[in-house]
Amino acid sequence: MRAPLIAGNWKMNGSLELVATFAEELSRTALPGGVEVALMVPFPYLEVARSRLPETVGVGAQTLSDQPSGAFTGEVSGGMLADLGVQMVLVGHSERRTLYREDDAAVLARVRAALGVGLVPVLCLGETLEERDAERTEAVVLGQLEAVLDALTADERQRLVLAYEPVWAIGTGRTATPDQAQQVHAAIRARLASYDAQLAETTKVLYGGSMKPSNAVELLAQPDIDGGLIGGASLQVDDFLAICHSAG
Numbered sequence: 001m002r003a004p005l006i007a008g009n010w011k012m013n014g015s016l017e018l019v020a021t022f023a024e025e026l027s028r029t030a031l032p033g034g035v036e037v038a039l040m041v042p043f044p045y046l047e048v049a050r051s052r053l054p055e056t057v058g059v060g061a062q063t064l065s066d067q068p069s070g071a072f073t074g075e076v077s078g079g080m081l082a083d084l085g086v087q088m089v090l091v092g093h094s095e096r097r098t099l100y101r102e103d104d105a106a107v108l109a110r111v112r113a114a115l116g117v118g119l120v121p122v123l124c125l126g127e128t129l130e131e132r133d134a135e136r137t138e139a140v141v142l143g144q145l146e147a148v149l150d151a152l153t154a155d156e157r158q159r160l161v162l163a164y165e166p167v168w169a170i171g172t173g174r175t176a177t178p179d180q181a182q183q184v185h186a187a188i189r190a191r192l193a194s195y196d197a198q199l200a201e202t203t204k205v206l207y208g209g210s211m212k213p214s215n216a217v218e219l220l221a222q223p224d225i226d227g228g229l230i231g232g233a234s235l236q237v238d239d240f241l242a243i244c245h246s247a248g
């Protein structure tokens with residue numbers, strides 16, 4: 001079965017001090033058994049996060065270059081992340097898609113770059129409010145999914161984690177209801193099954209968008225929700241730990 005994964009996405013927030021706080025708290029608090037936990041921190045904090053967090057806590061980056069090396073000022077390659085002991089990387093987060101204009105081709109190139117160096121890509125999918133209101137949610141989300149999966153081999157597809165993050169629920173305090181989220185997660189899983197039944201069985205599909213201690217239990221109880229990608233609430237160690245325990 002799929003072990004739940006609770007991943008915090010700090011976005012462009014945090015500090016060395018916050019890394020230290022998390023390292024301290026996560027080291028002295030027992031994490032719930034059977035729950036995988038990870039933190040996606042800004043690039044400058046990856047190394048200290050990897051060295052100070054307990055080994056059982058995964059460390060992830062929030063993006064990567066689509067290129068392996070070269071004259072790309074300001075970019076960070078997957079190889080550099082792997083060098084630091086980083087295990088996973090977000091790809092296709094809606095903030096990257098919209099603010100940095102990463103389209104499906106750019107997302108695919110980054111997924112390939114991550115897979116090429118052994119990082120787990122956490123592929124984010126989600127519709128805008130406008131798209132939801134136009135009843136295009138599944139078309140948009142499954143389109144984003146297929147743009148990547150169609151280009152990968154069966155082996156490569158097995159190495160992804162997916163995250164459904166409705167854009168209208170990110171940072172807005174407005175969460176998808178458990179039913180709304182489950183419906184999209186079920187559609188994602190059905191599409192995975194159209195590639196191969198085992199892929200549908202094993203792929204984790206996380207929910208993200210204003211997940212917090214007060215709504216995590218209900219969301220995580222849905223059969224096709226395998227964990228959470230937590231933004232704002234992952235900046236407070238108590239809230240983050242409470243969500244981890246909701247998954248246990």
Ligand code: 13P
Pocket residue numbers: 009093165169170171172173208209210211229230231232233
């Ligand atoms: P919030 O939890 O702040 O809504 O952010 C969700 C998100 O974008 C995680 O990647």
